[in-house]
Amino acid sequence: MPADAGPLGVLRRDPARAAVLTDFDGTLAPIVPDPETAAPLPEAPRVLQALAERFAVVAVISGRPVSFLARHLAVPAPGVRLYGGYGAEWMEDGIVHVDGAVEPWVEPARSVLAAARAEAPPGVGIEDKGWAVTLHWRPAPEAGAWAEDFAARWSAATGMVLQPGRMAVEFRPPVAFDKGSVVERLAAPCSAACFAGDDAGDLAAFGALDRLALTGVHGVRVAVADTESPAELVDRADVVVEGPAEALTLLRGLLDPM
Numbered sequence: 001m002p003a004d005a006g007p008l009g010v011l012r013r014d015p016a017r018a019a020v021l022t023d024f025d026g027t028l029a030p031i032v033p034d035p036e037t038a039a040p041l042p043e044a045p046r047v048l049q050a051l052a053e054r055f056a057v058v059a060v061i062s063g064r065p066v067s068f069l070a071r072h073l074a075v076p077a078p079g080v081r082l083y084g085g086y087g088a089e090w091m092e093d094g095i096v097h098v099d100g101a102v103e104p105w106v107e108p109a110r111s112v113l114a115a116a117r118a119e120a121p122p123g124v125g126i127e128d129k130g131w132a133v134t135l136h137w138r139p140a141p142e143a144g145a146w147a148e149d150f151a152a153r154w155s156a157a158t159g160m161v162l163q164p165g166r167m168a169v170e171f172r173p174p175v176a177f178d179k180g181s182v183v184e185r186l187a188a189p190c191s192a193a194c195f196a197g198d199d200a201g202d203l204a205a206f207g208a209l210d211r212l213a214l215t216g217v218h219g220v221r222v223a224v225a226d227t228e229s230p231a232e233l234v235d236r237a238d239v240v241v242e243g244p245a246e247a248l249t250l251l252r253g254l255l256d257p258m
Contacts (some may be wrong), residue, residue, distance in 0.1 A: 026198030042066030052079030
C-alpha cells in the first residue's frame with residue numbers, strides 16, 4: 001500500500017504532529033533461532049533516522065533491553081527514541097534509565113534464572129534481563145511443553161507475570177507498564193500515530209491507539225504478519241504487511257514526497 005493512500009496517509013498530512021512507533025524483533029529485524037544474533041535489516045537505522053528528521057516522534061518500543069537496541073540501532077538522529085523491556089527502560093542522552101518499580105523484582109528474576117539454567121533441556125535459550133527472564137525454544141521446538149510447565153510453576157512461586165512470545169515466554173514484574181503505556185505517552189500530544197508490531201506483546205500498543213482515538217488522535221495499527229502471528233493482531237490491524245522487509249518498505253514510503 002502506498003504511504004499516501006489508505007490509513008497511513010493521515011500521518012503524512014501533518015508530520016510535525018505525527019508519531020511513527022515500531023517494535024524491533026519481527027518488525028525491523030527478522031526472527032532468528034538464536035535471539036542474541038538478531039539484527040535489523042541493514043537499511044532500518046537509516047530509515048529511522050530519516051523519519052526522525054521529518055516526524056514529531058519516532059520510537060522503537062521493544063521487549064529487548066534498551067542497551068541491545070542501542071547497539072543495533074545506533075542512529076545519529078536525536079529524535080529516534082529507544083524503549084526496552086516493554087517500556088521499563090529507556091535511553092536518554094546515551095544513558096540507560098530503568099523504572100524504579102522493577103527493582104524489587106531483581107531477586108525473584110535471579111531465582112527464575114538459576115532454576116531455568118539448572119533445569120532447561122538442551123537448546124533452550126535463557127535471556128537474562130536483570131529484572132526479567134525470557135525463555136526461547138525456537139532452536140528446540142520439542143522443549144515447548146517443558147517451558148510452558150516451568151513458566152507456570154515459577155510464575156506461581158515468584159509472583160512474576162508471563163508475557164507470551166513467538167516460541168518464547170518472558171517472566172516480567174507485575175507492574176503497570178507495557179508497550180501500550182509508552183505509545184499512549186508518546187502519541188498523546190500528536191494528531192496521528194502508527195504502531196507496527198508482530199506479536200502478542202504488541203496488542204497493548206494497538207489498545208493504546210484505540211484509547212487515543214477517543215481523544216482525537218488518529219491511530220494506525222500495522223500488523224507485521226507471518227504464519228506465527230497471533231490471529232487477534234492481524235484481525236485488529238488497519239494495515240497488514242508480510243515480514244520486516246515489507247514493514248520497512250511501508251515505513252520508507254512515509255518519506256516519499258506528497
